[in-house]
Amino acid sequence: MRTFNWAILGPGHIAHKFAESLALLPNARLHAVASRSAAKAQEFAAKFGAPHAVGSYEELLAVPDIDAVYVATPHSEHHAHTLLCLRGGLPVLCEKAFALNARQSQEMISTAREKGVFLMEAFWTRFFPAINKALELVATGTIGEVKHLAADFGFVASYQPEARLFNPALAGGSLLDIGVYPLFISKLFLGEPQDIKAVSVPAGTGVDLTCAMVLSYASGATASLFSTLAAQTDNQCIIYGSKGQLHLTGRFHAANGITLHLTGQEPEVIPCEKQGYGYHYEAQHVQECLEQGLTESPLLPLQFSQELMQLLDTIRQQIGLRYPGE
Template sequence: MRTFNWAILGLGNIAHKFAADLALVPQARLHAVASRSLAKAQDFAAAHGAAHAVGSYEELLSVPDIDAVYIATPHSEHHAHALLCLRGGLPVLCEKAFAQNVRQAEEMVQAAQQNGVFLMEAFWTRFFPAIKQALELVQAGTIGEVKHLAADFGFITDFKPESRLFAPALAGGSLLDIGVYPLFISQLFLGVPATVRAVATPAPTGVDQNCAMALAYASGATASLFSTIAATSNNNCVLYGATGQLHLMGRFHAPSGLEIHRPGQEIEVIPYPKTGLGYHYEAAHVQECLAQGLAESPLLPLAFSLDLMRTLDAVRAEIGLRYPGE
């Protein structure tokens, strides 16, 4: 069996989570890590058993035998770091939000296609077993035609102007960090919205602290979505169908199961026991794609990520949020 050598570019908190879950993926090995600090890279490599540690992102291209690179830097850096790897011939799994705007995302896709290299957005939610089951249930008409979807994601964080959540230069704000999850789940089940409306409350740095979105679709369905870094929300998602409701159990972006609610009937619960943190699902899928010689994922195609970025851009236009250089 082939072993896939993974590299991680950017060694923040989510990189540690991904590295821990990579140990759960058959035929996966953490091969190399890259940071702007050699000491940080060496410490990370020692903690997770990586053979190679480099002190610049450019140096990663000189490490031999890399099969895939997981990019875990701030949103504002995804574009540059993905282009670096793609132009160097390295397949890329790039954290969400895919880029800062759709123009950057289109350049990333173009680079992948021109170089014949695999590229996928690291939207781990897509690969949870409960999500696969939910899509099958909706497509089978279990709750009838979906009329409305409601989803929220919020947590409290201290205001630090220089942090990635609040700094405009790092494409901060609730929208690109966590608002992207409600938008993702709405697009997965309802498609691309025909109408996008949004309002937001700005943080002192100008990025969005709260963002409320209302979407309408050609099918007649609607969605109400919310993100905040100023309060703790339930992180719920409910699909309201003509004949019932489908609830994603637990935190909807990492669901632990499903509940089916039908009028006059007992609630049907479909649990999915948790293994690891959940990042191993997307890593295993990337390996399947690479083993088949695919240039993109059939479950999360590049066109989907581009559509999602267009909606994110539309929401930012509604709330008047522009990042430096745009």
């Protein structure tokens, strides 16, 4: 079995979880870590047994035998760091939100295609067993015609104007950080909306503290989506059909099962595998794609990510949120 050498660009909070998750894959190992701080890179590499640590992102291109790079820097940096790796011939798994806006993501996609190098958005939710089972149940008509999807994601964030979540220069706000999850799940199950309306409440820095969205679809379905940095919400997703309801159990973006409640019947709990944090599911999929010589994922194609970025742009336009330099 071939072993895949992973590199992490940006050893922050999520990168630690990703590195821990790689240990669940027998044919994956952390090979290199890149940070703006050599000390931070070395500390991270020592913790996870990576043989290479570099103190600049550019130096990563000189590290031999890298099979894939996980870009885990703030949203505002995804575009530049993904282009750096792609132009160096390195396959990229880039954290969501994919970029700052659709213009940036289109350049990333065009560069990947031009170079013939693999690129995928790191939307780990897509690869959870519970999500695949839910898609199967909806596709086979188990809950009938889907009429509505409701999803929320919220937690209380300490207001620190310079921190990632609230800093406009780092593309802060609830929408790009967590609102993207309800938007993603609605697109995954319902497709591209015909119409979308959004409202928000700004934080002191001008980014969205709270964002609420309603969407309608050609099928006749609707969706109500919500994100906030000001309250702990249930972090759930419910899909309402003409024959019953489907609940993703646990936090929906990292679901551990499904509760199926068909009209007139007792609820049925369908447990689904969830190991560790769950980042290894997306890593495994990337490895399978690379093994097959693919340059994009059939389960999370680049067009999907581009359309998702376009929706985020539309929502930000409606709520009046622009980031520096746009």
